[in-house]
Amino acid sequence: MKIQAVLFDCDGVLVDSEPLSKGLLLTMITELGIEHDLGQRLISVSSQRMSDCLDNVAEWLQRPLPGDFLEQFRQREYVLLRQQLQPIPGIHSALQRLTLPRAVASNGSMEKILINLDSTGLRHHFGEHLYSAYDLDRHKPDPALYLHAAAQLGIEPAACLVVEDSPFGAEAGLRAGMTVVGYGEQRFSLQQMGTLPLADMAQLPDLINALATDNQ
Template sequence: MTNTREPLLIFDCDGVLVDSEPLSIRVLLDTVAAHGGHLTETEAYQRFLGRSMATLVSVLDTDFDIRADAAFLERMRRDLYARFEKELQPIAGIAEVIAQLPWRKCVASSSQPERIRLSLDLTGLREHLEPYIFSATMVKNGKPAPDLFLHAAKEMGVDPLCCIVVEDSPAGIIAAQRAGMKVFAFTGGSHADREDYRTEISALKPTVIFDDMADLIHLVEKECEARA
């Protein structure tokens, strides 16, 4: 492991790099309805924000009696990618921030590798982050387990204590905390205006809560000064 005090920034993808959460939730709700099920928007955000596909399939089956079989998943994937190609946007200011970051960085997302790279391609961010892209499919347990963040740190050769995770979901914040990492909660995505969401994020007591990506470099610098 690297003993340097220089941080490794670990970015979640959906809701942190790309403003995808409302698109994803809408497609999920439409797919559930098309297969005869019912799920509210509030339930979808509370149960699935930041979670892996494996978790989604399991929870739909166990808690909502909705079977997300191969046909369900294929329809959702097809519709989601089509919507991404028409509507997906990067988080405001993220490209400029990533280009200016003086520290090492990587992506650790609950999404599948194909979806992560498509999202980054469509928003022009992939060139800044490739090849350091890690998916929940690479570990046994997805968020809120710490496995993915610990895997990313190990692959990057950095002590978890030197990592700063940038996350938007409660599951991701908990995962970073369980990994022993600092976590900066980003609440600037278009899904983050819900009062229940902001209350839950605040209750988790992340290291920092911020809603403007332009502030990230200053916040990391401040954290580095505190560690010195």
């Protein structure tokens, strides 16, 4: 089926937020007394839910984290994102060239999605089609978020293309019955799951055009 809409993850796909967020989290857990290398291992699982990551830290510490730890992290993270966040290279060009309906579907909170998009000048490309897993209480790899985004666009799941950078997100898109593009450093491992690899985000429109040609 011809691609009729594109659904984007946010962190690592539209904006380069993960180094900032993971760096801050590493700083904060080393402040709790965890040595740097161990801290890196505790937060190393790509796109795991923050609650799962913090559970890993608390389990290793064998004590609960401070009650305001997550709130403090979010406050510091949002300041950092507003000050330093950059768009993924090539994403402005790709979005300008795309003529298909598109949406953002992220495991992050709506507040974070808006900060990410506003800080990088990307929000106008998506209008009101911004969807957070927190609003559904269904996080990737559950396919519900992508199915919801497709329904809001009025497009059949099989006609949607998902752009992801993590195994959890790729699994969600595939389980939704969508074509999935795996972007970034993990693109070759994601390809083993059945995704299409993409090294340069600026080339996304060309990939979609190539798919249209192949389906004729």
